[in-house]
Amino acid sequence: MRRYLLLAVTLLMAWTNSAEAQRVVVPTPQYYLPANGFVELDGSATIGYTDDTLMPAARYLAERLGAKYSGDAEADILLSLDEDFATEQYRLYVGRPQITITGGGYGGVFNGIVTLMQLMPNEVFGGVPAKRYRVEECVIEDAPRFSHRGFMLDVARTWIDKEAVKAYIDLLAYHKINVLRLHLTDDEGWRIEIKSHPELAEVGGFRGGDSPVKPRYGRWNERWGGYYTQEDMREIIEYAAVRNIEVMPEIDLPGHSLCMASIHPEILCGYTPSNRASLGYDTRSAFCPSKEANYELLKDVIDEICQLFPTKYIHIGGDEVEMSQWRSCPDCRAFMVAQGMSDTKQLQAYFMTRIANMVASHGKVASVWNEAIDGGHLPPSTRVYGWEGVAECRKAAAKGYSTVVMPGQYFYFDMKQTPREPGHDWAAIFDARKVYEFTPRKVGFTEAEMANVVGLESSFFSEIYLSHNPESADYLHYQTFPRMVAFAETAWSSSDERSWEEFYARLVAHYDRMDCMGIAYRLVPPSVSYADGMLTASVDDGSDIYYKREPMEVEMLYTAPIETTAPAEYSFVARRGRAASAEAAVAAHFRTITPTFKLTSSMGSSERFSFERAEEYGRLARTTRSADVGDWVQYTFERPVMCRRMKVATGNFQLPRYNIENGYVEVSYDGSSFERVGELEDGVFYIMYPTRAIKAVRITSTSKGNGASWVSIQPPTIYPLL
Ligand code: ACM
Numbered sequence: 001m002r003r004y005l006l007l008a009v010t011l012l013m014a015w016t017n018s019a020e021a022q023r024v025v026v027p028t029p030q031y032y033l034p035a036n037g038f039v040e041l042d043g044s045a046t047i048g049y050t051d052d053t054l055m056p057a058a059r060y061l062a063e064r065l066g067a068k069y070s071g072d073a074e075a076d077i078l079l080s081l082d083e084d085f086a087t088e089q090y091r092l093y094v095g096r097p098q099i100t101i102t103g104g105g106y107g108g109v110f111n112g113i114v115t116l117m118q119l120m121p122n123e124v125f126g127g128v129p130a131k132r133y134r135v136e137e138c139v140i141e142d143a144p145r146f147s148h149r150g151f152m153l154d155v156a157r158t159w160i161d162k163e164a165v166k167a168y169i170d171l172l173a174y175h176k177i178n179v180l181r182l183h184l185t186d187d188e189g190w191r192i193e194i195k196s197h198p199e200l201a202e203v204g205g206f207r208g209g210d211s212p213v214k215p216r217y218g219r220w221n222e223r224w225g226g227y228y229t230q231e232d233m234r235e236i237i238e239y240a241a242v243r244n245i246e247v248m249p250e251i252d253l254p255g256h257s258l259c260m261a262s263i264h265p266e267i268l269c270g271y272t273p274s275n276r277a278s279l280g281y282d283t284r285s286a287f288c289p290s291k292e293a294n295y296e297l298l299k300d301v302i303d304e305i306c307q308l309f310p311t312k313y314i315h316i317g318g319d320e321v322e323m324s325q326w327r328s329c330p331d332c333r334a335f336m337v338a339q340g341m342s343d344t345k346q347l348q349a350y351f352m353t354r355i356a357n358m359v360a361s362h363g364k365v366a367s368v369w370n371e372a373i374d375g376g377h378l379p380p381s382t383r384v385y386g387w388e389g390v391a392e393c394r395k396a397a398a399k400g401y402s403t404v405v406m407p408g409q410y411f412y413f414d415m416k417q418t419p420r421e422p423g424h425d426w427a428a429i430f431d432a433r434k435v436y437e438f439t440p441r442k443v444g445f446t447e448a449e450m451a452n453v454v455g456l457e458s459s460f461f462s463e464i465y466l467s468h469n470p471e472s473a474d475y476l477h478y479q480t481f482p483r484m485v486a487f488a489e490t491a492w493s494s495s496d497e498r499s500w501e502e503f504y505a506r507l508v509a510h511y512d513r514m515d516c517m518g519i520a521y522r523l524v525p526p527s528v529s530y531a532d533g534m535l536t537a538s539v540d541d542g543s544d545i546y547y548k549r550e551p552m553e554v555e556m557l558y559t560a561p562i563e564t565t566a567p568a569e570y571s572f573v574a575r576r577g578r579a580a581s582a583e584a585a586v587a588a589h590f591r592t593i594t595p596t597f598k599l600t601s602s603m604g605s606s607e608r609f610s611f612e613r614a615e616e617y618g619r620l621a622r623t624t625r626s627a628d629v630g631d632w633v634q635y636t637f638e639r640p641v642m643c644r645r646m647k648v649a650t651g652n653f654q655l656p657r658y659n660i661e662n663g664y665v666e667v668s669y670d671g672s673s674f675e676r677v678g679e680l681e682d683g684v685f686y687i688m689y690p691t692r693a694i695k696a697v698r699i700t701s702t703s704k705g706n707g708a709s710w711v712s713i714q715p716p717t718i719y720p721l722l
Pocket residue numbers: 319320369387
């Protein structure tokens with residue numbers, strides 16, 4: 001068998017490049033030898049397996065094809081194992097007398113199934129294919145570069161229910177992603193049932209309204225959320241396992257624990273913070289490492305998590321601990337003196353080591369974010385997730401820790417894709433191309449460091465999801481696809497020679513498949529130009545272009561250049577299936593103006609981040625305290641402003657945080673009498689086509705507290721008349 005394989009591989013290496021007519025497979029296989037014939041299949045096709053462990057894979061494929069499965073070795077498609085293959089390696093043979101998929105383990109066979117599906121009509125990704133269909137004869141030999149090709153989904157900030165997670169698992173499986181890490185706890189939510197402490201999920205799964213868990217993002221007045229029961233989680237784990245995806249949990253400790261602290265304030269450090277400015281809202285968010293009772297509570301949690309999740313890897317957090325809490329704590333200070341510690345990072349290492357040992361007592365391995373190794377050695381088996389940058393990943397690998405590489409600059413899919421698109425920008429603004437062009441060598445990893453890299457992980461933190469209608473999957477899809485497709489190949493392909501142009505052509509072909517998968521992915525915005533009175537828009541991916549002309553909201557199909565003397569009034573989007581692009585237009589369409597205004601507020605102006613000096617710190621000023629019901633912020637323009645649109649909101653620019661979430665907006669045309677023009681929606685209001693010049697705008701809060709000791713003030717975004 002092995003000799004046959006080597007011969008085949010040698011032939012394939014020689015023939016791969018001449019394979020012009022092959023169907024697009026993403027991630028691209030190592031060796032792909034197309035032949036001239038076809039295998040015809042129909043609804044009576046049968047799927048067989050030679051080893052009982054492969055039955056779930058046979059059933060999976062049978063469901064997709066509307067076919068039958070059994071242990072029949074004479075079936076039309078036969079799944080089998082070969083112990084000479086690596087676990088996820090596979091060979092797919094499409095020819096006579098039968099189609100065969102041979103894998104080193106279940107994962108290899110599943111990878112072969114996904115490849116076979118990509119050779120079939122795209123409809124297999126969205127339902128049962130047509131009655132009769134053909135599959136081109138070929139042989140594919142393939143194996144992934146990295147054994148860990150992960151994605152982290154933050155279900156803590158925004159609750160994502162079981163069915164939505166399962167639907168997303170399908171999309172990951174179609175791209176051979178093999179790890180789903182669920183970020184189950186954070187300041188804003190606790191999403192997993194702990195039977196010995198049921199209040200954690202029953203209370204901590206819901207925030208806002210009358211819950212003791214106050215929100216920091218969105219929906220202040222409404223109790224909102226959810227959690228997975230252990231039964232739900234077993235269902236998710238099983239669903240994922242069939243699809244060769246290992247579910248890894250994360251309990252984020254010792255920081256990011258505000259939700260836990262809202263239920264169990266006794267976990268916090270022993271000092272009373274000044275919370276006058278935050279209307280009584282306690283922003284302490286870290287476990288006190290010097291309290292022995294905390295380890296008893298956490299042992300209960302870790303024990304249940306270790307029992308619930310079959311995975312060997314249990315992520316225990318370790319990121320972004322606000323250590324000023326420990327410096328302010330008399331107990332922590334005394335503990336550090338007693339232990340001979342000079343730095344709170346050592347206190348973190350002590351805490352993480354104790355939790356890691358709880359994980360180890362179950363024969364499992366603790367995973368941590370990269371900051372956790374800064375305060376001294378953790379158990380050598382600890383797995384480190386580098387997120388802050390490539391340097392942090394390399395440092396962890398160089399220290400000998402098994403390392404998952406996920407620098408935010410490349411793999412945080414909650415980042416914006418271009419400056420005007422939604423998302424964060426603190427790590428970087430990037431699209432699929434940057435994800436695709438990532439290679440460990442290019443960013444500086446040495447061979448020795450690479451020996452400790454187990455793989456790559458992409459992620460979606462969900463703070464902003466809130467403001468994008470979390471009940472719909474669209475924003476998650478838009479942020480993660482097609483970046484996920486690029487990521488899948490980056491993590492799969494062993495070649496460091498990447499051509500974006502070559503990949504992009506395959507990606508566009510894959511769009512048809514993504515349409516069948518029902519993904520609301522991001523398209524590249526149309527290119528727009530204006531010359532000789534003609535406005536032209538174009539795309540290079542075959543999608544449709546639609547346009548609008550302000551002030552009308554109606555979208556029309558673009559079929560030919562538009563003759564106009566007012567090009568800035570037009571905007572364009574690309575659409576296909578559920579996919580869409582951001583708006584494109586000539587530059588003047590997006591131009592904003594910054595008229596001088598005076599800021600006043602019932603909440604006062606922060607000394608350090610004063611209203612007057614906002615330009616010095618990124619145009620964000622702060623009040624002196626949180627917003628209570630009736631508190632207001634007012635912008636009074638030096639000269640009344642005529643405009644076509646004015647966006648008013650408080651808080652940070654991208655993140656609905658430090659803001660007034662619930663409230664109303666009033667406008668004054670004379671500076672003294674105000675008229676109410678509408679309610680904030682997710683903290684934002686648009687004044688559309690005002691018919692008079694605006695002298696002043698006021699935002700008034702209708703809720704108490706906003707999760708911080710201040711409200712951030714951003715200037716209005718004003719679009720001038722065209
Ligand atoms: C992180 O993004 N705080 C891990």
